[in-house]
Amino acid sequence: MSRKKILLAEDNSTLSLLLKFRLEKEGYELFMAVDGKEAVDIIDKHSLDLIITDIMMPFISGLEVISYIRNKLELDIPIIVFSSAGQEEMVLKAFDLGANDFMGKPFSPNELVIRVKRQLS
Amino acid sequence: MDTSSIKIILQILHYLFFGYAFAAITSYIVLSIISGIETVKYKRKNSFVNYKDILSSAMSPSITIIAPAYNESLNIVENVRSLLSNHYVNYNVVIVNDGSKDDSLEKLIKAYDLEKIDYIINEKIKTQPLREGIFKSKNPAFEKLMIVDKLNGGKADALNMGLNIAKSKYVACIDVDCLLLEDALQKMIKPFLEVTDAKVIATGGVIRIANSCEINGGKLVDVNLPKNLLVQSQILEYLRAFLLGRMAWSRLNGLLVISGAFGIFDKKIAIAVGGYDTNTVGEDMEIIVRMRRYMEEQGRKYKVSYIPDPLCWTEAPDTYKIFISQRNRWTRGTIETLKKHRKIGFNPKYGWFGLISYPYWLIFERWAPIIEAAGLVYFAILVALEELRWEYALSFLLLAYLFSVLFSIAAIYSEELTFHQYKKKGTGFKLVLLSALEPFVLHPFILYAAIKGNIDYYFNKTKKWGQMERKGFSTVQT
Amino acid sequence: MIDFQILLEYYNEFPFLVKLAWDFSVVLSILITILIVYLKFVRKHLRKIEVDNLKFKNEYEGLLIEYLYSEEEAVEISEPQQVILEKLKKHVPIKAKRKVIISVLYKLMNQVSGEVTDALKVVYQNTGLIHYALLRLKSKKWYVIAKGIGELTRFKIDSAEDEIKPYLTHPVREVRKEAHFYFVTLFQFEGLSFLDKLTTPLSEWDQIQMLEILQKFSDQEICDIKPWLQSKNDTVVLFALKLANLYNQYEVKDLLMDLLSHENKTIRIQAIEVLTHLYGIEAKDVLKANFNELSLEEQISFFGMLEKLVIPDDEPFIEKHLFHKNFEIQLLALKILKSINIDKYLGLNKLPSNKKSLAMLNLTDTI
Numbered sequence: 010m011s012r013k014k015i016l017l018a019e020d021n022s023t024l025s026l027l028l029k030f031r032l033e034k035e036g037y038e039l040f041m042a043v044d045g046k047e048a049v050d051i052i053d054k055h056s057l058d059l060i061i062t063d064i065m066m067p068f069i070s071g072l073e074v075i076s077y078i079r080n081k082l083e084l085d086i087p088i089i090v091f092s093s094a095g096q097e098e099m100v101l102k103a104f105d106l107g108a109n110d111f112m113g114k115p116f117s118p119n120e121l122v123i124r125v126k127r128q129l130s
Numbered sequence: 131m132d133t134s135s136i137k138i139i140l141q142i143l144h145y146l147f148f149g150y151a152f153a154a155i156t157s158y159i160v161l162s163i164i165s166g167i168e169t170v171k172y173k174r175k176n177s178f179v180n181y182k183d184i185l186s187s188a189m190s191p192s193i194t195i196i197a198p199a200y201n202e203s204l205n206i207v208e209n210v211r212s213l214l215s216n217h218y219v220n221y222n223v224v225i226v227n228d229g230s231k232d233d234s235l236e237k238l239i240k241a242y243d244l245e246k247i248d249y250i251i252n253e254k255i256k257t258q259p260l261r262e263g264i265f266k267s268k269n270p271a272f273e274k275l276m277i278v279d280k281l282n283g284g285k286a287d288a289l290n291m292g293l294n295i296a297k298s299k300y301v302a303c304i305d306v307d308c309l310l311l312e313d314a315l316q317k318m319i320k321p322f323l324e325v326t327d328a329k330v331i332a333t334g335g336v337i338r339i340a341n342s343c344e345i346n347g348g349k350l351v352d353v354n355l356p357k358n359l360l361v362q363s364q365i366l367e368y369l370r371a372f373l374l375g376r377m378a379w380s381r382l383n384g385l386l387v388i389s390g391a392f393g394i395f396d397k398k399i400a401i402a403v404g405g406y407d408t409n410t411v412g413e414d415m416e417i418i419v420r421m422r423r424y425m426e427e428q429g430r431k432y433k434v435s436y437i438p439d440p441l442c443w444t445e446a447p448d449t450y451k452i453f454i455s456q457r458n459r460w461t462r463g464t465i466e467t468l469k470k471h472r473k474i475g476f477n478p479k480y481g482w483f484g485l486i487s488y489p490y491w492l493i494f495e496r497w498a499p500i501i502e503a504a505g506l507v508y509f510a511i512l513v514a515l516e517e518l519r520w521e522y523a524l525s526f527l528l529l530a531y532l533f534s535v536l537f538s539i540a541a542i543y544s545e546e547l548t549f550h551q552y553k554k555k556g557t558g559f560k561l562v563l564l565s566a567l568e569p570f571v572l573h574p575f576i577l578y579a580a581i582k583g584n585i586d587y588y589f590n591k592t593k594k595w596g597q598m599e600r601k602g603f604s605t606v607q608t
Numbered sequence: 609m610i611d612f613q614i615l616l617e618y619y620n621e622f623p624f625l626v627k628l629a630w631d632f633s634v635v636l637s638i639l640i641t642i643l644i645v646y647l648k649f650v651r652k653h654l655r656k657i658e659v660d661n662l663k664f665k666n667e668y669e670g671l672l673i674e675y676l677y678s679e680e681e682a683v684e685i686s687e688p689q690q691v692i693l694e695k696l697k698k699h700v701p702i703k704a705k706r707k708v709i710i711s712v713l714y715k716l717m718n719q720v721s722g723e724v725t726d727a728l729k730v731v732y733q734n735t736g737l738i739h740y741a742l743l744r745l746k747s748k749k750w751y752v753i754a755k756g757i758g759e760l761t762r763f764k765i766d767s768a769e770d771e772i773k774p775y776l777t778h779p780v781r782e783v784r785k786e787a788h789f790y791f792v793t794l795f796q797f798e799g800l801s802f803l804d805k806l807t808t809p810l811s812e813w814d815q816i817q818m819l820e821i822l823q824k825f826s827d828q829e830i831c832d833i834k835p836w837l838q839s840k841n842d843t844v845v846l847f848a849l850k851l852a853n854l855y856n857q858y859e860v861k862d863l864l865m866d867l868l869s870h871e872n873k874t875i876r877i878q879a880i881e882v883l884t885h886l887y888g889i890e891a892k893d894v895l896k897a898n899f900n901e902l903s904l905e906e907q908i909s910f911f912g913m914l915e916k917l918v919i920p921d922d923e924p925f926i927e928k929h930l931f932h933k934n935f936e937i938q939l940l941a942l943k944i945l946k947s948i949n950i951d952k953y954l955g956l957n958k959l960p961s962n963k964k965s966l967a968m969l970n971l972t973d974t975i
Contacts, residue, residue: 023715117722174751323812525629532636558651
């Protein structure tokens with residue numbers, strides 16, 4: 010069975026590296042984006058199985074990425090969003106737009122892996 | 131009158147003229163030193179502040195960004211997108227379409243899925259009425275956006291409409307084509323929240339010139355020095371003004387201008403003084419003076435603060451025609467404001483503001499072009515009469531020139547050691563070259579524009595804002 | 609050479625001022641030349657620093673991730689981890705590198721929780737970084753002290769508690785602020801005990817950040833805020849009011865009622881808002897009775913309270929203020945009337961224009 014493809018959109022380079030390592034160890038194929046625009050480009054080019062995105066990103070925000078996937082492309086790909094504390098409003102909007110799950114920062118990478126597995130099963 | 135009294139009068143005039151020049155240069159030196167110290171202090175104070183994690187707090191005070199727009203159809207969708215992507219949590223954006231004759235509104239409605247809504251405006255300041263109405267987006271991703279379409283009334287009038295509509299405690303008045311960095315609001319709101327012994331009524335920011343900078347859909351990707359000599363000179367001029375001047379004035383609590391392109395105000399006070407004056411072309415300067423005056427008259431301790439970080443990037447004029455028109459307007463704005471508030475000048479009732487800020491602006495900003503022009507005329511007369519002592523004239527001209535170059539280099543150093551925005555190879559050399567050229571490339575035109583401004587003010591009252599050609603930021607296709 | 613002589617003769621004949629001007633010109637020219645040459649070095653140096661920092665960042669990020677994934681069960685620090693720690697230890701004494709290592713650690717600290725944070729703390733302590741932070745506390749320069757405290761806060765080093773305590777009352781505002789954050793971050797509500805004796809003002813910035821920090825610890829029991837509500841320090845009272853609001857402190861309602869007559873207007877207004885949130889019906893009656901003595905802002909705040917806590921008995925009061933001189937209050941009064949007596953509200957629409965208030969004139973049916 011081919012590896013599941015995951016897009017990780019996050020502008021914190023250290024965190025991205027950590028998560029990339031962790032998820033690749035679990036056997037997933039990772040695509041990395043540092044902002045919303047890159048994320049959208051990757052979504053356009055590849056057929057992905059899961060999207061993990063930060064809400065606060067330059068230019069095209071995480072919310073717009075979700076909107077793009079659900080409304081423009083009309084895809085059902087599971088989406089997990091990250092948010093920093095104090096962004097409850099944004100999280101609610103993310104769910105309104107069609108996100109499947111969210112993790113508030115700080116979060117445990119192990120917990121993320123569990124959620125990823127859950128979304129992909 | 132005999133020749134000896136004429137000689138004496140001329141001597142006195144000479145001394146006055148040189149005294150003036152000497153005072154001006156001394157003041158620049160003093161201001162530069164104070165600015166340098168304050169910038170270092172500021173960097174120290176904020177080098178460990180973590181804006182990112184922290185003031186994305188839901189408890190941070192609400193800010194409404196008010197951006198007037200007139201015939202901005204070319205870029206308005208992108209500009210709005212940029213304004214909406216700020217990292218501050220508690221803010222919203224009000225675009226006031228000031229009777230544009232183009233398709234700005236249609237473009238926005240399409241791009242942001244807008245619909246007309248009912249909204250009761252508490253008209254605390256009289257403005258031109260609505261035209262098409264007030265619009266909000268059906269898409270929750272753009273919940274922060276509100277478009278107000280009204281009859282044309284000018285920038286001040288549009289800003290006042292924004293003041294009426296805003297429900298937040300603070301308003302950020304911004305030019306719609308200004309690129310705001312993601313943490314701009316956090317940094318600018320900090321003084322309002324941090325100062326405990328005085329009321330901060332306004333905060334000004336630095337305007338950086340965006341021409342030739344790479345902007346990828348609302349985000350500043352790369353900073354470049356433009357090839358256009360006029361724009362380059364303006365960059366140098368802005369660096370001098372912001373890095374060597376404003377920081378000092380802020381420290382002395384004498385900051386008289388907050389750039390119209392970006393500033394945050396305490397809404398209540400802005401409304402209490404009656405909002406922006408629609409009868410002046412220098413509305414950004416005028417409202418600050420009025421707000422200061424209000425606070426001085428109330429006897430309340432207050433502060434107008436200033437953030438030196440590059441937070442707002444905007445387009446500068448790249449042709450002489452538009453440049454002169456802009457500086458002409460600035461001159462008239464200065465004259466109008468100083469005249470309207472002349473009661474403050476040299477008046478101890480207004481503290482430092484009246485005794486130092488106002489006189490300084492009057493003498494060294496408002497009168498400077500006139501004195502300089504008079505000097506040039508006198509110089510020309512001497513040449514014509516063959517009375518000129520070349521060694522005198524040359525020595526002083528050379529000295530003035532060298533001082534100008536020195537200040538420019540000081541500004542360059544200041545920039546390098548603080549914000550270091552121009553990193554590419556070769557720009558250092560270009561900036562230095564510019565220091566040598568700027569007195570020839572820029573200054574004469576500023577002088578010309580200022581004189582024309584004076585003439586227009588006194589003899590040509592119908593002139594107003596003038597046009598700004600929109601070229602759009604250079605974008606890069608990925 | 610001959611030319612030079614002529615020039616010098618010329619010069620000596622100049623009047624004093626002109627000589628001075630030429631002298632200055634020479635001095636300036638030399639100064640400018642030196643500065644220009646030096647500028648090139650400055651820029652080169654800055655560029656090099658940036659390149660180096662990027663190189664270091666990548667190196668340390670790699671090392672750190674490797675460290676985190678070289679964990680072995682039952683052993684606190686595995687062999688490969690020890691190797692990495694030794695490597696880092698060698699770089700830490702160099703200031704530039706130390707800065708980058710700390711920033712890489714920082715970048716991760718706030719984003720992840722659990723075992724990873726503990727591991728990062730181990731790295732921080734074992735590579736000697738903690739030592740440098742503690743050194744900073746002893747500096748004479750306030751910004752160095754503040755940076756040191758900030759670092760210790762970030763890495764949650766509770767062993768530094770005693771050393772940081774004295775800075776709670778440091779003369780420089782920024783240092784005090786960092787000390788506040790330290791105590792709140794490490795000890796949450798217990799850490800707020802410094803508020804008992806605080807005489808210096810707490811800025812809004814300070815307060816908001818402390819609340820943010822507290823909010824991250826959702827499993828904490830709030831402490832007793834009553835003493836703070838009665839503090840002589842107005843900013844402490846304001847902070848306590850925020851806490852009462854955020855943590856739904858119904859038990860302090862009586863104290864809040866007392867605050868309605870505090871001498872500080874901001875406190876009075878905040879008290880009204882908190883009481884609204886806490887369903888302070890008794891407050892509503894008190895304010896209603898004193899309405900005319902209230903300042904305009906308090907009146908507007910009170911109408912905000914009415915909006916949420918209105919009962920039919922309040923109708924006459926509302927009606928009385930439909931024509932209040934302030935537009936906002938008129939609007940609120942109308943809104944409230946609509947919610948309790950829609951017939952009367954619709955009836956107002958039928959009034960002739962000259963008998964309507966400004967708010968009524970502006971009305972559309974979708975208020």
